[in-house]
Amino acid sequence: MTALTKYARLEAAGLWRSSPEEQRRDVIVSIGDSTLIITDMADRPLAHWSIPAVQRANPDELPALFYPDGNPGETLELAGDETDMLAAIETLRTAVTRGQARPGRLRLVSLLATLTALAALAVFWLPGALLTHTVEVVPPAKRTALGNELLEQTTRFTGPPCSEPQADRALKRLAARLDVPRVLVVRDGVRDAVTLPGGTVLVNRALVEDYADPDVIAGYIVAETMQAGDPLHRLLSQAGVVASFRLLTTGAIPPDVLRGYAERMLTAPDRQISDEALLASFAAQRLRSSPYAYALDITGETTLPLIEADPFETTPDAVLGDGDWVALQGICGG
Secondary structure, eight states: OHHHHHTTTOEEEEEEESSTTSOOEEEEEEEOSSEEEEEOTTSOEEEEEEGGGEEESSTTOSSEEEEETTOTTSEEEEOTTOHHHHHHHHHHHHHHHHHHHSTTOHHHHHHHHHHHHHHHIIIIIHHHHHHHHHHHHSOHHHHHHHHHHHHHHHHHHHOSOOOOHHHHHHHHHHHHHHTOSEEEEESSSOSSEEEOTTSEEEEETHHHHSOSOHHHHHHHHHHHHHHHSSHHHHHHHHHOHHHHHHHHHHSOOOHHHHHHHHHHHHHOOOOOOOHHHHHHHHHHTTOOSHHHHHHHOTTOSTTHHHHHTOSOSSOSSOSSOHHHHHHHHTTTOO
16 A cells, blocks of 8 residues: 555556557556556546556566556557656556465455456446447437538538539539438548548548549548448547447537547548458449559559459449539639
8 A cells, every 4th residue: 555655646658559450549647546547638547457467568678568467459558768657567566466465365355356347347348338339329310410510610620611503413423323421522621531420521622623533532432431430430439438428318429529529530540441342342332443543652553452453444334424523623613
């Protein structure tokens, strides 16, 4: 207890991820009652690790890499300059382990193990289960409404969507051709394309102004649809368990949460999708993959599989007619 009290106010910055598939996140690490408490930069709890169960994957190396015993896929990285926290972890692991090994402490050990298991259940299982349940029960109309609310937040970065009557009709035909609810063109703020809850796809004006072939914008939309997965799941997984609970109980997500997510969504890197999966999706949409591949890399060197395995020499069903494509290219005023 003396050792725990000594380090009660100690904090350190680190990098944490819950599994090898997830990206590392900036976190704050602090000392709790026989636990390491890991929170995000907004002070929301992400994990509690029992100090005796903390294992080091790379002894005597820096930055130090820790994981909870039995789950090496979840990791916490601490830089070499976090010397106080590194020393505290080793000291506390030794002190707690020694305390648990004393005669007469078996009941306390059992109690701590039970509490740790309950805490782990609350931290690791409950958020995931709540997220999954919320995504499953939110109806399509509510997803669309959330998408519209998020669209309002994105206009701070993108400006209002471009609009022109003939071009708007062309966008409707493009959405119908690619089986997405809606496509909107924005002037700025989106790298290429991004999908909102409800299925609306925002695309950068460059995709209609900088290319002569409508197959390019169609390719970006197909790829984005695959990368986005379920946009609502993506929103709630980043917004946190409180947002899932609020949506489930009140049917709403606070505007400040949507505002923060809008900025992250527009700048987040694309998730990696295998060439095989992309080619299968292009084939299902009866769309050539090579125009998209050359748009990604004009030399074709890094996208050669998408070029060589293009499912079609010519697109079987035209993405847009010439008149629609010309109109669409001027949707933002040239």
